Amino acid sequence: MNLAERLATIRGGVAPTRHNARTIAALTSNPGCARRAVLDCAGVDKQRLAAHIDHPARFGQSQFAITRGNAFEAQVKANGCAELLRLLRELLDLDIEEVAYDDLESVAGREGNDLRYARARTLLTHAAAQPDQAGTLFDHPLLRLDVAGQQAYLEPDLIAFQHAGRFHVVEIKSFAVIDGRADPGKVAAAAIQSAVYVLAMRTLLEEAGHDPEIVSHDVVLVCPRDFSNQPMAVLVDVRKQLAVLRRQLSRMTRIDALLADLPATLSFDLAVDDTGVPTRSPQSLIDALNEVEARYSPECLAACELAYFCRHEAHGCTAALGKSVREELGGIERVETALAIAREQRAPAEDQQEAAELLRAAARLRAELLSGVA
Amino acid sequence: MSTLTSLARAEAVVAERAQRITLVRHLHVADRPLVFVPLTLAGEANAPLAAMVGDDPDNPTLLIVPQPRNRDQRFAFAASLAEVVLPYVDSFRGDVEAVAVNRGKDIRVRYADAPQLLVPNPGGVAFTRLFGRSTRFRRTDGDYPVHPSVPLLGRWLTWFADRAEHPGSSALLAMTEALTGHWATGQSPLEDAQLAALMAWIDPPDGMTGTQAAAAAEDPVTCPPAGPTTDPGFDNEILAPAIEAYERAVAADSLVERRRAELEDVLRTQLEPTWRLMWRAVALLHDLPAGSRVAGRWAEDRDAFTNHCSHLDDGGVPQPRRDAAVAAAQRLHRLERAQASYDVQRAYDDPMVMADHRLTGEAFVGEVTAADPTRIDDSGKRRVLRPRITVTTADVVLVTPGTTLASPHRPTNQKATVVSVARNDAGTAEVVLELTGGMGSSLTPPAGSVPEVGERLCWTTLTGFFFPAGAFPSREETPWTHGGPPAPYDDDTPTAEDAQEEWS
Numbered sequence: 081m082n083l084a085e086r087l088a089t090i091r092g093g094v095a096p097t098r099h100n101a102r103t104i105a106a107l108t109s110n111p112g113c114a115r116r117a118v119l120d121c122a123g124v125d126k127q128r129l130a131a132h133i134d135h136p137a138r139f140g141q142s143q144f145a146i147t148r149g150n151a152f153e154a155q156v157k158a159n160g161c162a163e164l165l166r167l168l169r170e171l172l173d174l175d176i177e178e179v180a181y182d183d184l185e186s187v188a189g190r191e192g193n194d195l196r197y198a199r200a201r202t203l204l205t206h207a208a209a210q211p212d213q214a215g216t217l218f219d220h221p222l223l224r225l226d227v228a229g230q231q232a233y234l235e236p237d238l239i240a241f242q243h244a245g246r247f248h249v250v251e252i253k254s255f256a257v258i259d260g261r262a263d264p265g266k267v268a269a270a271a272i273q274s275a276v277y278v279l280a281m282r283t284l285l286e287e288a289g290h291d292p293e294i295v296s297h298d299v300v301l302v303c304p305r306d307f308s309n310q311p312m313a314v315l316v317d318v319r320k321q322l323a324v325l326r327r328q329l330s331r332m333t334r335i336d337a338l339l340a341d342l343p344a345t346l347s348f349d350l351a352v353d354d355t356g357v358p359t360r361s362p363q364s365l366i367d368a369l370n371e372v373e374a375r376y377s378p379e380c381l382a383a384c385e386l387a388y389f390c391r392h393e394a395h396g397c398t399a400a401l402g403k404s405v406r407e408e409l410g411g412i413e414r415v416e417t418a419l420a421i422a423r424e425q426r427a428p429a430e431d432q433q434e435a436a437e438l439l440r441a442a443a444r445l446r447a448e449l450l451s452g453v454a
Numbered sequence: 455m456s457t458l459t460s461l462a463r464a465e466a467v468v469a470e471r472a473q474r475i476t477l478v479r480h481l482h483v484a485d486r487p488l489v490f491v492p493l494t495l496a497g498e499a500n501a502p503l504a505a506m507v508g509d510d511p512d513n514p515t516l517l518i519v520p521q522p523r524n525r526d527q528r529f530a531f532a533a534s535l536a537e538v539v540l541p542y543v544d545s546f547r548g549d550v551e552a553v554a555v556n557r558g559k560d561i562r563v564r565y566a567d568a569p570q571l572l573v574p575n576p577g578g579v580a581f582t583r584l585f586g587r588s589t590r591f592r593r594t595d596g597d598y599p600v601h602p603s604v605p606l607l608g609r610w611l612t613w614f615a616d617r618a619e620h621p622g623s624s625a626l627l628a629m630t631e632a633l634t635g636h637w638a639t640g641q642s643p644l645e646d647a648q649l650a651a652l653m654a655w656i657d658p659p660d661g662m663t664g665t666q667a668a669a670a671a672e673d674p675v676t677c678p679p680a681g682p683t684t685d686p687g688f689d690n691e692i693l694a695p696a697i698e699a700y701e702r703a704v705a706a707d708s709l710v711e712r713r714r715a716e717l718e719d720v721l722r723t724q725l726e727p728t729w730r731l732m733w734r735a736v737a738l739l740h741d742l743p744a745g746s747r748v749a750g751r752w753a754e755d756r757d758a759f760t761n762h763c764s765h766l767d768d769g770g771v772p773q774p775r776r777d778a779a780v781a782a783a784q785r786l787h788r789l790e791r792a793q794a795s796y797d798v799q800r801a802y803d804d805p806m807v808m809a810d811h812r813l814t815g816e817a818f819v820g821e822v823t824a825a826d827p828t829r830i831d832d833s834g835k836r837r838v839l840r841p842r843i844t845v846t847t848a849d850v851v852l853v854t855p856g857t858t859l860a861s862p863h864r865p866t867n868q869k870a871t872v873v874s875v876a877r878n879d880a881g882t883a884e885v886v887l888e889l890t891g892g893m894g895s896s897l898t899p900p901a902g903s904v905p906e907v908g909e910r911l912c913w914t915t916l917t918g919f920f921f922p923a924g925a926f927p928s929r930e931e932t933p934w935t936h937g938g939p940p941a942p943y944d945d946d947t948p949t950a951e952d953a954q955e956e957w958s
């Protein structure tokens with residue numbers, strides 16, 4: 081079996097899940113987890129998988145947030161992106177009066193991804209080849225990225241701005257920047273998503289023989305200012321995110337090594353019967369999951385659809401209490417082991433000697449002090 | 455976190471119940487705190503949706519914004535919130551006490567008590583800060599006049615939020631942080647951020663273990679999140695239709711009151727569980743014995759409260775959007791000092807906190823096994839009293855000769871210098887200490903001023919509650935590297951524009 085066939089077996093009789101900048105960005109959040117790498121490479125629908133084994137993910141989005149996001153985006157893009165152009169002029173110090181606006185959103189809505197990608201490529205490479213032409217805003221260009229040997233198309237949530245042969249990725253987000261400060265978590269998420277687009281654009285242009293560096297690592301983030309609807313723009317340097325992303329994507333191309341240790345029959349087939357229920361029993365899917373090693377940490381709860389399953393499985397592991405707790409317990413894997421060593425009910429292993437001394441001292445102190453209260 | 459608290463987490467996993475990580479309470483719990491549970495509309499910049507607020511567990515005030523994107527309704531919400539918060543704050547402007555200052559030469563007056571605002575989590579603190587920011591510059595005249603209580607509310611909320619950044623202050627507390635400062639659960643700190651799950655570990659319902667209760671508390675249907683963000687499922691399935699129904703009623707000018715009442719009911723279901731948890735948490739904290747230095751820190755909150763009242767009475771300007779350079783540096787320095795002092799105070803107040811320092815060798819506890827209370831040092835020009843004691847301890851001792859130590863059990867002006875450290879075969883160490891201070895000026899120490907044989911004492915390198923105040927240039931002398939002297943009240947003066955700032 082070659083790699084593609086192997087991944088197809090793992091995925092079973094269903095189409096691979098589609099990626100977008102958010103899901104690709106999420107790949108970087110727990111790079112050490114083999115379970116996740118295998119499922120993502122194969123394009124298994126983790127959301128459905130988690131629901132079927134009765135540990136559903138809880139990533140809901142409020143319709144209020146969606147509405148607000150859409151309204152803000154529409155406002156920034158109104159009248160051929162007039163508002164956006166004003167912001168870009170100020171931010172990038174441009175003296176251009178007008179720019180062309182090209183919406184690459186599929187007109188008929190039925191156009192295939194390949195076709196849309198080809199169109200985006202033609203337009204973007206054309207612009208790159210003619211740097212003296214007027215600036216252009218390309219809205220909704222469909223891009224793609226190689227994820228574990230597969231071409232993943234990215235939901236085109238971005239605007240690519242070209243001027244004087246340079247491209248900038250523009251991301252419109254509806255979280256507010258208040259007195260120059262925004263929610264750091266949201267900024268970080270936006271930065272890594274933008275980095276996905278930068279990488280995809282660089283790949284596209286490089287393949288067409290252009291210098292990939294003409295896509296700036298400074299992305300333009302457009303957000304509402306203070307408590308108003310007025311947009312403001314800031315530059316965000318995503319070099320660090322790009323490096324993380326590249327590292328993780330190249331790691332995924334080495335998926336063969338991971339698969340080599342797994343049974344050839346491994347499959348997470350979610351094909352459904354007539355009633356729309358997956359034919360595989362939850363238990364058989366859980367058995368399959370158990371074949372692939374996970375590396376659960378509490379951060380998974382915000383990043384991976386399988387988190388509730390993996391958390392359940394990791395019960396009693398020090399890692400489930402968080403990275404720093406695990407470290408402070410001397411890196412000992414199981415909670416009971418750490419406690420037994422601390423209470424001198426169990427001899428530490430060779431490499432646990434040093435941790436054991438500290439744990440015993442800590443346990444003695446706790447016992448001494450708590451005997452006073454209890 | 456430390457090895458001790460991590461060990462407590464491990465114990466909590468096995469015991470299936472949260473474990474204490476302090477012996478005393480390190481924050482002030484007011485007799486009559488104001489509990490405030492705010493909710494915001496998803497996707498908007500701090501747009502209030504509803505709040506439950508009050509100082510009586512049995513009688514909360516429910517405030518809602520039926521059309522959260524409507525600016526006038528937001529200010530109406532602010533005015534109603536002010537009707538609860540301002541009288542509460544004012545109720546502490548009664549009794550005063552005199553404080554001696556300047557070595558007793560002067561006295562100043564401060565309020566005998568101060569307001570305390572309790573929110574569920576750090577998100578509640580952020581809401582308080584941002585809501586203060588969006589209301590304190592509003593004007594009561596001009597184009598978009600608001601009720602006079604609105605900017606005043608904004609200034610008080612900002613005061614609370616500023617105090618919350620001050621380590622050791624109890625003026626505004628996030629309940630999840632207050633609780634995790636005293637208990638370790640069997641889950642991760644990330645999961646502790648959910649008030650319901652955290653409380654489930656600390657105080658599970660009868661017949662349930664903490665583990666079971668925490669699992670149950672994760673269901674957003676039975677345990678709505680403690681805000682300010684609402685559960686997306688609730689937003690989509692319940693809130694959105696209720697808001698739409700209200701809007702239709704307004705458009706048709708019929709059944710408006712009924713729809714509003716329905717909206718109040720659905721929002722109440724999201725707030726009430728958290729409201730009850732908050733008061734249960736207050737009771738739990740209240741039951742812990744207070745550390746001896748808690749009252750002193752609360753006195754600082756009372757000072758800050760008194761100062762802010764005078765600032766308002768004197769017609770002072772609202773807090774700026776951002777501090778100017780010197781003010782920002784001063785503030786940072788103040789916060790660092792407060793943090794250092796708070797850390798030492800907690801260790802002195804609480805053997806369990808001190809235990810962290812014993813583990814790392816910065817403190818040890820032992821018995822006085824020998825004492826020479828009348829030892830005289832005559833090597834210098836003047837004969838001086840320098841008693842020595844020997845302390846035998848089983849703790850790890852990492853201090854070296856020459857180090858200065860202090861003891862939570864001794865007067866603060868008594869210090870000890872390490873003379874020698876000898877480890878013996880039994881795994882214990884004998885530390886010889888030479889004492890200075892706290893023994894009067896004669897060559898014979900008064901009774902009790904030198905520790906006696908048999909006393910059990912803690913000695914530590916952590917000393918001093920007071921750290922030198924930094925020297926900062928005056929406003930006028932702000933170096934050019936920091937933008938030069940700010941204009942009087944800088945460019946952050948509230949302007950007419952601020953007063954009308956869009957809020958959409």
Ligand code: SF4
Nearest residue numbers: 113376380384387390
């Ligand atoms: S939730 Fe499970 S599969 Fe997902 S990243 Fe974490 S450990 Fe891996």
